[in-house]
Amino acid sequence: MAQYSCVSGSVGLITLKNPPVNALSAAVRHGIVDTVKRALSEPKVKSVVICGQNGIFCGGADIREFASDMSGPPLVPMIHAIEAANKPVVAAIEGSALGGGLELALGCHYRIAHSKAKLGLPEVTLGLLPAAGGTQRLPRLIGVPAALNLITTGRHVTAAEALQLGVVDQVTDQNTVDAAVKFALSVAGQSLDARRISTYPCPRPSDLDALFDGVMQKVRQSARGAIAPVACVQAVRAAATLPYTQGMEREKELMATLFTSGQARALQYCFFAQRAVGRWSMPSGARWDTSKPRPVHKAAVIGLGTMGRGIAVALAQTGLSVVAVETQEKQLMEAKQAVSGMLERGAKRRGVAPALDGISYSGNIQAVADADLVIEAVFEDMTLKEKIFQQLSAVCKPGTFLCTNTSALDVDHLASQTRNPELVVGMHFFAPAHVMKLLEVVYGTRSSPQAVATAMQLGKKMGKVSVAVGNCRGFVGNRMLKPYLEQAFFLLEEGATPELVDRALEEFGFAMGVFRVSDLSGLDVGWKVRKGDGLAEPEMATGQSARIRQGRRYSPLGDLLCEQGRYGQKTGQGWYQYDKPGGRVARSDPWLHSFLEEYRARHGLVARRIDQQEVLERCLYVLINEGFHILEDGIAAGPEDIDVIYVFGYGWPRHRGGPMFYASMVGLAKVLERLEHYHQAHPDVPYMQPCNLLRRLVASGSPPIQRWREVIKKLHSQL
Numbered sequence: 001m002a003q004y005s006c007v008s009g010s011v012g013l014i015t016l017k018n019p020p021v022n023a024l025s026a027a028v029r030h031g032i033v034d035t036v037k038r039a040l041s042e043p044k045v046k047s048v049v050i051c052g053q054n055g056i057f058c059g060g061a062d063i064r065e066f067a068s069d070m071s072g073p074p075l076v077p078m079i080h081a082i083e084a085a086n087k088p089v090v091a092a093i094e095g096s097a098l099g100g101g102l103e104l105a106l107g108c109h110y111r112i113a114h115s116k117a118k119l120g121l122p123e124v125t126l127g128l129l130p131a132a133g134g135t136q137r138l139p140r141l142i143g144v145p146a147a148l149n150l151i152t153t154g155r156h157v158t159a160a161e162a163l164q165l166g167v168v169d170q171v172t173d174q175n176t177v178d179a180a181v182k183f184a185l186s187v188a189g190q191s192l193d194a195r196r197i198s199t200y201p202c203p204r205p206s207d208l209d210a211l212f213d214g215v216m217q218k219v220r221q222s223a224r225g226a227i228a229p230v231a232c233v234q235a236v237r238a239a240a241t242l243p244y245t246q247g248m249e250r251e252k253e254l255m256a257t258l259f260t261s262g263q264a265r266a267l268q269y270c271f272f273a274q275r276a277v278g279r280w281s282m283p284s285g286a287r288w289d290t291s292k293p294r295p296v297h298k299a300a301v302i303g304l305g306t307m308g309r310g311i312a313v314a315l316a317q318t319g320l321s322v323v324a325v326e327t328q329e330k331q332l333m334e335a336k337q338a339v340s341g342m343l344e345r346g347a348k349r350r351g352v353a354p355a356l357d358g359i360s361y362s363g364n365i366q367a368v369a370d371a372d373l374v375i376e377a378v379f380e381d382m383t384l385k386e387k388i389f390q391q392l393s394a395v396c397k398p399g400t401f402l403c404t405n406t407s408a409l410d411v412d413h414l415a416s417q418t419r420n421p422e423l424v425v426g427m428h429f430f431a432p433a434h435v436m437k438l439l440e441v442v443y444g445t446r447s448s449p450q451a452v453a454t455a456m457q458l459g460k461k462m463g464k465v466s467v468a469v470g471n472c473r474g475f476v477g478n479r480m481l482k483p484y485l486e487q488a489f490f491l492l493e494e495g496a497t498p499e500l501v502d503r504a505l506e507e508f509g510f511a512m513g514v515f516r517v518s519d520l521s522g523l524d525v526g527w528k529v530r531k532g533d534g535l536a537e538p539e540m541a542t543g544q545s546a547r548i549r550q551g552r553r554y555s556p557l558g559d560l561l562c563e564q565g566r567y568g569q570k571t572g573q574g575w576y577q578y579d580k581p582g583g584r585v586a587r588s589d590p591w592l593h594s595f596l597e598e599y600r601a602r603h604g605l606v607a608r609r610i611d612q613q614e615v616l617e618r619c620l621y622v623l624i625n626e627g628f629h630i631l632e633d634g635i636a637a638g639p640e641d642i643d644v645i646y647v648f649g650y651g652w653p654r655h656r657g658g659p660m661f662y663a664s665m666v667g668l669a670k671v672l673e674r675l676e677h678y679h680q681a682h683p684d685v686p687y688m689q690p691c692n693l694l695r696r697l698v699a700s701g702s703p704p705i706q707r708w709r710e711v712i713k714k715l716h717s718q719l
C-alpha cells in the first residue's frame with residue numbers, strides 16, 4: 001500500500017509500504033494511484049514527494065505476481081499520470097531503486113538520492129526488460145550508450161555514478177526525505193515543461209547503426225542463448241529511432257514475448273532459489289532460523305596451494321584476521337607473494353586499501369591455536385588430511401570449528417579423527433576461491449547445527465552463495481559431475497569428437513564444453529582420483545577388462561591421455577592442442593582424432609554418427625538422474641539447492657534455471673522415457689537406470705518443481 005500525509009504545510013508525502021523491499025504489488029499500485037490523485041487535487045499541496053518506508057525506495061515490480069494473473073492498476077499509465085502531473089513530483093531514493101522502482105522515479109520530475117543508494121534496471125537478469133517505460137525514458141535522459149550499458153547488463157550503480165550519468169539530480173548524505181521535501185518546496189510552482197523525460201528527444205549518435213550493430217554482436221556473444229539482452233537492445237533501438245509512443249508500443253511487444261518465455265520463468269526461479277538456499281535445514285530437523293552461528297573474528301587456512309591462497313584472500317577481504325599456514329618453506333614464500341598480489345589487484349579493482357595486514361603467515365600449525373575457525377585446504381589425500389585433523393584437534397583452543405575444503409572425501413571420517421566431531425564441517429570452495437560465488441557447506445552425521453550455521457554465515461560474509469548439503473562421495477556438485485563426464489568419454493568411444501560434444505554443450509549455454517573445461521582444470525586431477533579408486537590401473541589398459549571395471553562400463557580414454565603426458569592446457573596438449581604449455585586457445589588436434597580411431601579399432605568399436613541431441617540427452621539426463629538420487633538420499637534438501645550449485649559452481653546456463661528446473665521444463669515423463677531408452681541400449685551403465693524418485697514424480701502427474709519436496713517427504717516417510 002501507499003500512505004499519504006501532508007508535510008511542511010504544502011508537500012504531499014507518499015510513502016510506499018510493502019516490506020521488505022516495497023515491491024510494486026497490486027495493493028501498492030492502487031495506493032500510488034489513489035494518493036497521487038489526492039495530492040494533485042488538494043489545493044494546499046503545491047508539490048509531492050514519493051519515498052519508501054524502512055530505508056528502501058522500491059525493489060521494482062512484485063516478481064511473485066508474474067506467476068499469476070496480474071490484476072490492479074498497470075504500471076505504465078500510473079507512471080505516465082505522475083509525469084503528466086501539474087505539480088512537481090520528487091522521488092526520494094534511499095536504499096534501492098531498481099527495475100519498476102527506478103522507472104517510477106524516472107516518471108517523477110526530480111530525483112534525489114542518498115549517497116549510499118543503489119539504482120538500476122536489473123530486469124534483464126530476470127529474463128525481462130524494463131517495460132514500464134524504462135527502455136524509452138532512460139536513453140532520453142542519459143543517452144543511448146549509457147542506457148544500453150545499464151539495461152543490457154542490469155548492473156546497479158551507486159548514487160555518485162547515477163549523478164554523474166544524469167540519472168539523479170542531487171545526492172545527499174542527510175535524511176533523504178527531508179532533503180526531498182526541502183527541494184520540493186523550492187520547486188513548487190515552477191514550470192514542468194522541461195522535466196517530463198518522455199517529451200525529450202532521444203539523443204541520436206551519428207553512427208547509430210554501427211553502434212547498435214556493435215552492441216548487438218557483443219550482447220549476443222555474452223548472452224550464450226539468453227534472449228532478454230537481445231530484446232533490451234531492440235527496445236533501446238526503438239527509443240533512438242521511433243517517437244515515444246511508438247517506442248512504448250515496441251517495448252510492450254518485446255516484453256510480451258519475454259514475459260511468456262521459459263527463460264523468464266527459469267531466471268525468476270533462480271532469483272528465488274538463490275534466496276531459498278539460505279533457509280537451510282538438516283535431516284535432524286536443525287534449521288537456519290533455530291541455529292545460532294558463533295561469531296568468527298580470527299580464521300586460519302592450512303595449506304597454501306591454489307585453493308588455500310584463494311580462500312585466504314577471500315577471508316582477508318571480509319576484514320577477518322587470517323592466519324595462513326604452509327609447512328613447506330618454498331611454497332610458503334611463493335604463497336605470501338601470490339596472496340599479496342591477489343589482495344592488491346582486488347583492492348585496486350574495488351578502489352579500497354588492500355587488507356595485507358590482515359594476514360599473518362606461518363610454517364607451523366601451532367600458529368592456528370587461537371583461531372575461531374580453521375579451513376584445511378591441503379591435497380586431496382585422506383592420510384594427510386587425517387593427520388592434520390588429529391593435529392588441529394590437539395592444537396586448537398576449545399570450540400574452534402574445524403573445516404575441510406575437500407571436494408569429495410568423507411567429512412565424517414575426518415570428524416572421527418578429532419575430539420569434538422560436532423565442530424567439523426566441510427567448506428567446499430570452487431577455484432579460484434576468491435572469485436567463484438559458490439560454497440558447499442557439508443554437514444556430517446555429527447556436525448552440530450551451530451557449526452553449520454557458522455560456516456553458512458561466514459560464507460555469506462565472504463559474498464558466497466552458500467548451500468548446505470549432506471556428506472557423500474563428491475557431495476552434490478561433483479557427485480553429479482561423475483556420470484556426466486563418463487557419458488562424454490563413452491560418446492567419444494562411440495564415434496563423437498571432443499569438438500562435437502563441446503559444441504553441443506556450448507550451444508546449450510555452457511561457457512565451455514566438458515573437454516575444454518577438462519583441459520583447463522587438468523586431466524591429471526581426475527586421473528589421480530580414478531587411480532585412488534582402483535579404476536585407472538595401467539595393466540588393465542589391454543585385454544577384456546579394459547572397458548569393464550568393477551562390473552560396469554568404463555572408458556580409460558582420459559587415463560591413456562595422461563599416460564602420454566597430455567594433462568591439458570598446462571602441458572600444451574590434452575583433448576585439444578595449444579600453442580604452448582599454459583596456452584589458452586584450444587585448437588583441434590589431428591593426433592587426438594587418429595588416437596581415437598586407433599583406440600576404437602583396438603577395441604572393435606565401430607564409429608557411428610552422433611548428433612547434438614544425443615550428446616545433450618545423454619550427458620544432461622544422467623546428471624539430472626543423479627540429482628534425483630541426491631534428493632532421494634536426502635543429501636540436498638530440495639531441487640533449488642542442486643540448481644543453485646550448478647548455476648553458481650558449474651557454469652550451468654542461468655537462463656535454463658539449473659538441471660532440476662530444466663528437467664521440469666523438458667517434462668519429467670520425457671526425461672524418464674529417454675533414460676529408459678538409453679539404459680536399454682547401455683545396460684552396463686548403471687547411471688542410466690532411472691531413479692525411483694523420478695518414477696514417483698512422473699507417476700504422481702509430474703507436479704511443478706515447487707511441489708517436489710512434498711513427494712520427497714512422502715517417500716522418506718515411507719522408508
Ligand SMILES: CCCCCCCCCCCCC[C@H](O)CC(=O)SCCNC(=O)CCNC(=O)[C@H](O)C(C)(C)COP(=O)(O)OP(=O)(O)OC[C@H]1O[C@@H](n2cnc3c(N)ncnc32)[C@H](O)[C@@H]1OP(=O)(O)O
Nearest residue numbers: 023059060061062063064098099100122130131132256275
Ligand atoms: C501475454 C502476456 C503479456 C504480459 C505482459 C506483462 C507486462 C507486465 C508489465 C510489467 C511492467 C514491468 C515492470 C518492471 O520493468 C519489471 C520489474 O520491475 S522486475 C523487478 C526488478 N527488480 C529487481 O530485480 C530487484 C530484485 N531485488 C533485489 O535485487 C534485492 O531483493 C534488493 C532489492 C537489492 C534487496 O536485497 P536484500 O536486502 O539482500 O534482500 P533480498 O534480496 O534477500 O530480498 C528480501 C526478500 O524480498 C524478496 N524480493 C526482493 N525483490 C523482490 C521483488 N521485486 N518482488 C518480489 N519479491 C522481492 C526476496 O525474494 C526476499 O524474499 P524471500 O525470497 O527471501 O522470501
